[in-house]
Amino acid sequence: MGWFSAPEYWLGRLVLERGAAAIYLLAFVAAARQFRALIGEQGMLPVPRYLAEQSFFRTPSIFHFRYSDRLFAIICWSGAALAATMVAGLADLAPLWTAMLMWLTLWVLYLSIVNVGQTWYSFGWESLLLETGFLMIFLGNQRTAPPILTLWLVRWLLFRVEFGAGLIKMRGDRCWRNLTCLYYHHETQPMPGPLSWFFHHLPRPLHRVEVAGNHFAQLVVPFGLFAPQPVASIAAVIIVITQLWLVVSGNFAWLNWLTILLACSAIDQSWMESWAAALLPIPARPGLPGPPQWFIVVVLAFTAAIVVLSYWPARNLLSPHQRMNMSFNPFHMVNTYGAFGSICRVRREVVIEGTDEARITAQTVWKEYEFKGKPGAVRHLPRQWAPYHLRLDWLMWFAAISPGYALPWLTPFMMRLLRNDPPTVRLLRRNPFAQSPPRYVRAQLYEYRFTTVAELLRDHAWWHRTLIGGYVSPIALTNSDSPHAR
Known part of the structure; x- marks a missing residue:
């Protein structure tokens, strides 16, 4: 043969x-x-x-x-x-x-x-x-x-x-x-x-x-x-x-x-x-x-x-209406592939913050949760994770593009942060409330860009970010563990 x-x-x-x-x-x-x-x-x-x-x-x-x-x-x-x-x-x-x-x-x-x-x-x-x-x-x-x-x-x-x-x-x-x-x-x-x-x-x-x-x-x-x-x-x-x-x-x-x-x-x-x-x-x-x-x-x-x-x-x-990354059968056999048919011109990031203060005022101090892979703190150089896959970090990028991507899972994610849920916290790089969970968490939307060479030398920062506004209003746990917006 x-x-x-x-x-x-x-x-x-x-x-x-x-x-x-x-x-x-x-x-x-x-x-x-x-x-x-x-x-x-x-x-x-x-x-x-x-x-x-x-x-x-x-x-x-x-x-x-x-x-x-x-x-x-x-x-x-x-x-x-x-x-x-x-x-x-x-x-x-x-x-x-x-x-x-x-x-x-x-x-x-x-x-x-x-x-x-x-x-x-x-x-x-x-x-x-x-x-x-x-x-x-x-x-x-x-x-x-x-x-x-x-x-x-x-x-x-x-x-x-x-x-x-x-x-x-x-x-x-x-x-x-x-x-x-x-x-x-x-x-x-x-x-x-x-x-x-x-x-x-x-x-x-x-x-x-x-x-x-x-x-x-x-x-x-x-x-x-x-x-x-x-x-x-x-x-x-x-x-x-x-x-x-x-x-x-x-x-x-x-x-x-x-x-x-x-x-x-x-x-x-x-x-x-x-x-x-x-x-x-x-x-x-x-x-x-x-x-x-x-x-x-x-x-x-x-x-x-x-x-x-x-x-x-x-x-x-x-087909002129080509679809990318699609399976035509439940066994994922002989699929179609493709990536980045469109490119974002501006980077947006959803930043999750919490506070342990009993009441929210204009002076409330919010502490930021840090993720393992997605951009957060401006002085942190992005890490090499591939070929390992950080699923939450990737979905956070989609959430910044459109709230529709985050609709099924973002509020459940934030609710788990309010309980310091151990499996959820392990997905993060840093939990600012390691000793006791926060009373409130919220999500803010920022615009990120890479710093220039001059900015990097001056500020030692890889990113520059500008606040766009609120993404999810502050939520807290009620007695029934359901989200409560304020």
């Missing part, structure tokens, strides 16, 4: 599989550490309440059969433990069918989390991880050479990620077409990183070059993935480089890292050896046996299913 196997992509498969397992590990750990405050039984958007309105066929999840915070934690830590063993290479030591079951188990566990995660799990990288993870089931292990059909499906996924993102930009905000979006993006992106201030202050002509390079990488280069080698490898390397640029300029969870891993699978090992052997220690290709007959049948059936399911995302790519 020489047509079926592609041993020259052995190293690319190894990088992709170990990397995907590492992302799974990170995703399960993040879910375990954040779920109680977000979607737990006493969370802002409780899973039991959500499941009461959903059917299993609409949102397939283990939690339809039973939900408890304890079970959710067990699912998370079991998934993390299994992913860790696969990062260490256990799947390559197991029989092929066992490795497939291991990947399937990871996918089922994480699908169960995503399908009950509601707003907190509505990001494109969740679907990307699930789709990538499902492809891993059919990529084989060290017991057989990589199947070429699955490798082509991986490239089809990578093409949709890159080309979809490029199209949504060209069809969206005109600043992408006139090459000016990066005048604003580094400053207004959801969660800036430690180098975002420096990227923002690059010369404007270089920003225009960045945008032009992005268009080339997302609208032209992806077609090279389907070309013969070495063109496909060169296209993959270009994608890796542009994704690394995004990694150092912001915090986008595991989106960029997963895209890099997908691109690595398209790099031919022999081509890599011809130019990179002097720079990188490239392991020799092991002897890989041919695939068992049953594996060929399974991969052929899976490929046929993906071809059928590809109709909907392909139609979406061709």
Whole structure:
């Protein structure tokens, strides 16, 4: 079955599989550490309440059969433990069918989390991880050479990620077409990183070059993935480089890292050896046996299913009303992707404050809660969190854009601050009322901008902010624990 196997992509498969397992590990750990405050039984958007309105066929999840915070934690830590063993290479030591079951188990566990995660799990990288993870089931292990059909499906996924993102930009905000979006993006992106201030202050002509390079990488280069080698490898390397640029300029969870891993699978090992052997220690290709007959049948059936399911995302790519980050089925298979079809020109931030004073007056002292990732105190340099995902911080960015994004969860969040709810407080960087909870909390809306070089040297501040006005009026707990506005 020489047509079926592609041993020259052995190293690319190894990088992709170990990397995907590492992302799974990170995703399960993040879910375990954040779920109680977000979607737990006493969370802002409780899973039991959500499941009461959903059917299993609409949102397939283990939690339809039973939900408890304890079970959710067990699912998370079991998934993390299994992913860790696969990062260490256990799947390559197991029989092929066992490795497939291991990947399937990871996918089922994480699908169960995503399908009950509601707003907190509505990001494109969740679907990307699930789709990538499902492809891993059919990529084989060290017991057989990589199947070429699955490798082509991986490239089809990578093409949709890159080309979809490029199209949504060209069809969206005109600043992408006139090459000016990066005048604003580094400053207004959801969660800036430690180098975002420096990227923002690059010369404007270089920003225009960045945008032009992005268009080339997302609208032209992806077609090279389907070309013969070495063109496909060169296209993959270009994608890796542009994704690394995004990694150092912001915090986008595991989106960029997963895209890099997908691109690595398209790099031919022999081509890599011809130019990179002097720079990188490239392991020799092991002897890989041919695939068992049953594996060929399974991969052929899976490929046929993906071809059928590809109709909907392909139609979406061709549509002038293209939608981004959308799943066409509850299993998050063969999705459509894209990001930043529009760019904010001004950054707004919702700042949460509290006071322990019994009465609110003009002289009331308000103390600010600090978040781990989103901008707050002006002298704090943004941190690098990606590929770890801070879900509350990301949703706070959406809340600043429009109150509609925050309507279901912001008041429950503030009510938990009034009780110093331990799982909620753990989501924050600093709680100014660690000893006893505040009597009132409120939300203020600010306009933020990066400081100039002169302002940074003078004030030692990375941000400058201006108060726009109130966002949520002060609220307090009543005897019945319901919010009371004043």
